[in-house]
Amino acid sequence: MFGTARLVRIGFIGLGLTLPYASAIFGTQNSPSEQNPISNGRFKIAGTVVNSVDGEPLGQARVSIADTTDRANAVTLITSSNGHFEFDGLKIGKFALNGARRGFLPGAYDQHEQYSTAIVTGKGLDTEHLVLRLTPFAVITGTVFDELGDPARNAQVMLFRENHSGGINRIVRFGAETTDDQGAYEFPSLAPGSYFVSVTARPWYAVRPAYVSTGNGAGSSPGVARALDVAYPTTYFGGATEAEGATALEVKGGDRAQADVHLNPIPALRLVFRVPEGQRYSMPTFRKRVFDSTEFIQSEATQSGSSPNVIELTGIPAGRYIVQFTDPQSGQLAQSSEVDLVRDGQELDSEHGELAATAKLSVKIPREEGLPRQLFVGLQDSRRRIVAYKPVDAVGRVMLEGLQAGKYSILAISPPKLYSVYRISSQGTEIPGQELTVTAGSSLDLTIYLVAGAVRIEGFAKRNDKAVAGAMVILVPKDPRSDVQIFRRDQSDFDGSFVLRDVIPGSYTIVAVQDAWDFAWLEPGVLARYIQHGQNLTIGELMKGSFHLPDPVEVQPR
Numbered sequence: 296m297f298g299t300a301r302l303v304r305i306g307f308i309g310l311g312l313t314l315p316y317a318s319a320i321f322g323t324q325n326s327p328s329e330q331n332p333i334s335n336g337r338f339k340i341a342g343t344v345v346n347s348v349d350g351e352p353l354g355q356a357r358v359s360i361a362d363t364t365d366r367a368n369a370v371t372l373i374t375s376s377n378g379h380f381e382f383d384g385l386k387i388g389k390f391a392l393n394g395a396r397r398g399f400l401p402g403a404y405d406q407h408e409q410y411s412t413a414i415v416t417g418k419g420l421d422t423e424h425l426v427l428r429l430t431p432f433a434v435i436t437g438t439v440f441d442e443l444g445d446p447a448r449n450a451q452v453m454l455f456r457e458n459h460s461g462g463i464n465r466i467v468r469f470g471a472e473t474t475d476d477q478g479a480y481e482f483p484s485l486a487p488g489s490y491f492v493s494v495t496a497r498p499w500y501a502v503r504p505a506y507v508s509t510g511n512g513a514g515s516s517p518g519v520a521r522a523l524d525v526a527y528p529t530t531y532f533g534g535a536t537e538a539e540g541a542t543a544l545e546v547k548g549g550d551r552a553q554a555d556v557h558l559n560p561i562p563a564l565r566l567v568f569r570v571p572e573g574q575r576y577s578m579p580t581f582r583k584r585v586f587d588s589t590e591f592i593q594s595e596a597t598q599s600g601s602s603p604n605v606i607e608l609t610g611i612p613a614g615r616y617i618v619q620f621t622d623p624q625s626g627q628l629a630q631s632s633e634v635d636l637v638r639d640g641q642e643l644d645s646e647h648g649e650l651a652a653t654a655k656l657s658v659k660i661p662r663e664e665g666l667p668r669q670l671f672v673g674l675q676d677s678r679r680r681i682v683a684y685k686p687v688d689a690v691g692r693v694m695l696e697g698l699q700a701g702k703y704s705i706l707a708i709s710p711p712k713l714y715s716v717y718r719i720s721s722q723g724t725e726i727p728g729q730e731l732t733v734t735a736g737s738s739l740d741l742t743i744y745l746v747a748g749a750v751r752i753e754g755f756a757k758r759n760d761k762a763v764a765g766a767m768v769i770l771v772p773k774d775p776r777s778d779v780q781i782f783r784r785d786q787s788d789f790d791g792s793f794v795l796r797d798v799i800p801g802s803y804t805i806v807a808v809q810d811a812w813d814f815a816w817l818e819p820g821v822l823a824r825y826i827q828h829g830q831n832l833t834i835g836e837l838m839k840g841s842f843h844l845p846d847p848v849e850v851q852p853r
Contacts, residue, residue, distance in 0.1 A: 336384055336387065337385075338383075338384075338385045338386070338387065338416035338422065339381065339382065339384075339385060339416075339422065340360055340381075340382045340385060340390060340414050340416065340422045340423070340425065341381035341422070341423040341424070341425065342379075342423070342424060342425030342426055343374075343377070343379055343380070343425075343427070344356040344358060344374050344378045344394050344428075344429060345378060345426055345427070345428055345429070346428075346429065346430075346431060346548075347429060347431075347548060348431060348547065348548045348549050352374075352378025353374065353378045353396055353399070353429060354374055354376040354378055355373060355374065355376075356373070356380075356394055356395065356399075356429065357371060357372075357373060357395045357396065358371065358372055358373075358374060358380040358393070358394045359371040359372075359393050360382050360385075360390040360391065360392055360393075360414070361393075362388055362389070362390060363388075363390065363413050364389075366391060370382060380427075387416055387417045388415075389413040389414070389788060389792075390414045390415075390416065391403060391404075391411065391413055391414075392404040392414050392425070392427060394427045394429050395429070396429055398431055399429040399431050399432065400430045400431075400432060400484075400486055400548075401429075402427075402428070402429055402430065404427055405764070405765045407765075407767075407786060407812035408460045410767075410785065410786035412765050412787065412788050412789055413788040413789060414789050415788055415789040415792070417790070420789060422789065430486065430548040431548045432483065432484045432549070433485040433486070433487060433546045433547065433548060433549060433550045433552070434482065434483050434484075434485065434550070434551045434552070435481070435482045435490060435492065435544060435546065435552045436479070436480065436481040436551065436552070436553060436554070437452075437479070437480060437492065437553055437554040437555045438474075438478045438480075438555050438556075439452065439474050439478045439480065439494050439496065439555070439556045440478060440555065440556070440557045440558065441498070441499075441557075441558050442558060446474070446476070446477050447474060447478050447494075447496050447558055448474055448475065448476050448477075448478055449474060449496070450473070450474040450478070450480075450494050450495070450558075451471065451473060451494065451495045451496065452472045452473070452474060452492060452493070452556075453468060453470075453471050453492070453493045453494075453495075454468070454470040454471070454472075454482050454490060454491070455468055455469055455491040455492075455493070455585070455586055456469040456488050456489065456490050456491075457489035457490075457543070459812075459813040459814065459815065461679055461817065462814075462815060462816040462817025462818070463678065463679065463817050463818060464815050464818075465586075465587045465678055465679070466491065466586035466587050467586070467587055467588065468585075468588055470482055485546060486548075487546055487547050487550075489543045489544070489545055489546070490543065490544045490552075491532065491538075491541045491542075491543055491544070492531065492532040492544065492554045492556065493530065493531045493532075493541070493585065493590075494529070494530050494531075494556045494558065495527070495529050495530075495590075495592075495593075496527050497526065497527065497610070498525055498526070498560050500523060501523060501524065501525055501560075501563070501610070502524055503524060503563075503595050503597070503609045503610055521562070524563050524565075524609070525560035525561060525562055525563055526560065526561065526563040526610055526611065526612040527558045527559070527561075527612070528612040528613075528614065529583065529585070530556055530557075530558050530559075531556070532544065532554040532555075532556055534557065537614075538584065538586050561612050561613065562612075562613075562639075563609055563610050563611060564609070564611050564613055564636055564637075564638070564639055565608070565609050565639050565640060566594075566608040566609075566611065566640075566641055566642075566643055567605060567606075567607060567608075567640060567641065567643065568605070568606045568607075568608060568642070569604060569605055569606075569642065570604045570605070570606060571645070575623040575624070576623055577620060577621045577622070577626075577629075578596055578606070578608075579608070579643050579645070580594075580618075580619050580621070581594055581611060581616045581617070581618060581619075582616065582617040583614065583615070583616055583617070584617070587680065588680070589617060592611060592616065593610065594608045594611050595608065596608050596609075597609070608643075613636060613637050614635075615634070615635050616633070617631055617632070617633050618631065618632055618633075618634055618648070619648075620645050620648065621697075625696065627651070627696040628651045628696070628697030629650070629697075630645070630649055630650045630651055631651070631699065632644075632647070632648035632649055649700060649735045649736075650736030651696070651697045651698055651735075651736070652698040652699070652733045652736060652737040652738065652739065653694065653695065653696045653698065653737075653738050653739065654674075654683075654694070654695045654698060654731065654733065655692070655693075655694050655695075655738070656672060656692070656694075656695065656741050656742070656743055657692055657741070657742045657743070658670065658672060658687050658691040658692070658693065658742075658743055659742060659743070659745070660714070660744070660745045660746070660747070661744060662746060663747070666687065666689075667709040667712065668709075669686070669709055669710060670686065670687040670708075670709045670714075671684060671685065671687065671706075671707070671708050671709070672684075672687055672693050672695075672705065672706065672707050672743075673685070673695075673705075673706040674695060674703035674704070674705060674731065675703060675704050675705075675706055675780075676701060676702075676703055677702065679779075681706070682698065682703065683695040683696075684706070698733050699733070699735075700733055700734050701732075702730050702731070702732050702733075703730065703731045703733065704729065704730055704731070704777070704780050705729065705731055705743060705780070706780065707743075712797075713747070713748065713797055714745040714746065714747050715746060715747075715748070715780050715781045715799045716743050716744065716745060717744055717746050717799065717800070717801075718743070719731070719742070719743050719744070720741065720744075721739070721740065721741050721742075728777045728778075729778055729780070729781075730777045746799050748796065748797025749797075749798075749799075749838070749839045749840075750798040750800075750834050750838050750839065750841075750842055751794060751795070751797075751798070751840065751841045751842065752770065752794070752795040752798055752832075752842050752844065753792070753793070753795075753841055753842070753844065754768075754792070754793060754805070754844035754847065754848055755787075755790070755791045755844075755847040756768055756787040756791045756792075756807040756848050757791055757847040757848070757849065757850065758849065761791075762787075762790050762791030763791050763807070763809065763850040764787055764788060764789050764790070764791060765786060765809075766786070766787045766791075766807045766808060766809050766811075766850045767784065767786060767808050767809075767812060767816075768785045768786070768787055768793045768795065768805065768806070768807045768848065769782065769783075769784050769805070769806050769808070769816070769822075770782060770783040770784070770795045770798060770805055771803060771804045771806060771822060771826060771829070772801055772802070772803055773801065773802040773803065776819075778801075779817075781801065783795040783796065783797070783798055787807065787850075791847070798834055799834070800834045800836045801833070801834055802831070802833050803831070803832055803833070804826050804829040804831050804832075805829055805830045805832065805844070805848050806822075806825040806826060806829035806830075806848070806851065807848040807849065807850045807851065808825055808850070808851050808852075808853055809851070809852055809853055810852075810853045811853050814853060828849065828851055829848070830844070830846065830848055830849075832844075
């Protein structure tokens with residue numbers, strides 16, 4: 296009835312078969328009701344797959360539906376030449392609708408982050424005129440050139456992307472490539488967004504001579520031109536050598552963006568590190584702040600000709616660095632300091648940096664018999680960066696070492712279960728809140744009490760008594776700043792319904808916001824606007840199972 300659309304049941308989503316071959320294996324000559332365990336009803340899911348950029352229909356796209364209560368089984372078809380798809384004879388239920396096509400990002404219906412809107416079949420719901428939008432891949436490509444305009448081979452190219460997931464704005468590392476013998480690199484299959492490109496490389500002609508001290512810290516190297524002891528600073532697309540000045544690449548679906556980078560050498564520093572007399576030591580390492588992360592900077596070490604207790608580190612361009620020293624026995628971070636390295640012969644001080652801390656944690660789960668077989672505990676900073684992550688031993692202990700001063704939320708995960716901290720104590724004394732405060736050089740000995748989410752909250756998102764699909768529904772804890780780990784979210788389905796899973800006991804406010812995806816809703820002051828018009832509720836300690844909200848959650852405009 297709809298051209299060449301072909302229907303096939305796939306036993307497991309993502310089986311890896313292309314549809315022509317899958318059709319041959321499973322057979323598509325039988326009727327859909329014979330092949331489809333979710334049919335034998337009178338409802339239909341139908342629509343068109345289109346290019347999200349220009350709205351053009353996409354033929355030969357793969358479309359699948361799966362009952363959200365049993366996603367292991369999916370029914371799949373190939374769209375006709377006009378992009379049409381149709382699944383008929385369906386029962387009442389909720390179905391995940393997904394699409395894929397060569398050259399496009401696979402996607403679910405109205406997908407945002409890991410959330411999407413399920414299609415709900417039933418009386419009064421128009422599920423026959425859906426538009427499933429797929430976004431074409433973008434590509435960032437370019438060439439790295441040296442100061443003479445020649446290609447720079449074997450340069451390390453880093454790709455960073457602006458990320459808005461989880462309600463905060465970050466710029467995170469997204470990929471890495473190495474230039475080929477023509478200095479070229481490519482990052483394929485990218486989603487639309489704002490990207491940044493950085494390059495680190497070593498001049499092929501650079502020489503790292505052994506310096507002889509002249510007594511004033513300057514040093515000399517007979518017979519070697521100082522002009523050859525150079526380095527390339529980390530260089531970003533646009534020419535900046537610091538992340539703050541990097542030029543963003545605004546990439547749309549289907550774009551092929553060109554990002555050439557030109558390197559220019561500067562004198563390399565010779566840094567001095569004095570080895571403590573008669574002590575074991577580790578070499579200092581260098582990291583540089585890059586957006587919301589830090590990147591390792593390579594250096595070269597040689598023993599000074601002037602003293603066996605002096606190590607010279609070369610190959611580092613001038614700049615601001617985090618200098619770190621590790622413990623020679625454990626290999627863990629011992630101390631760090633952020634310093635400006637600006638002159639030749641500058642000494643690295645291993646005695647006055649900020650000392651690293653340790654945290655010994657005892658883990659207890661009072662409402663469960665014993666600990667799960669696999670349990671991991673970690674720390675996450677305010678930018679959602681994981682700074683430590685280790686498995687808990689058989690008796691519930693874990694040691695987190697090499698910690699820098701700061702405030703951290705505690706992660707506790709036992710796949711596929713997510714736990715949350717509801718209490719922290721130190722030697723019998725309660726510590727308020729769920730955050731862990733670490734001071735420089737401290738040795739913490741704490742007991743953390745975990746609880747698994749046992750409540751499922753179900754409800755409807757509406758505006759003026761009409762169901763709203765695609766709204767972000769957020770379960771906000773009483774103290775949003777310190778209880779980040781117990782937020783829960785969902786995206787409302789076709790009939791406005793939503794489910795918030797694994798909710799732990801506590802006081803909350805539920806809010807629903809339209810068009811809040813890719814939006815910094817967790818930033819200070821923003822969430823407070825929505826909480827004023829949200830719905831308050833308390834989940835008691837003994838509650839389990841499903842809790843149905845008696846009233847719909849009013850959807851607020853962004």
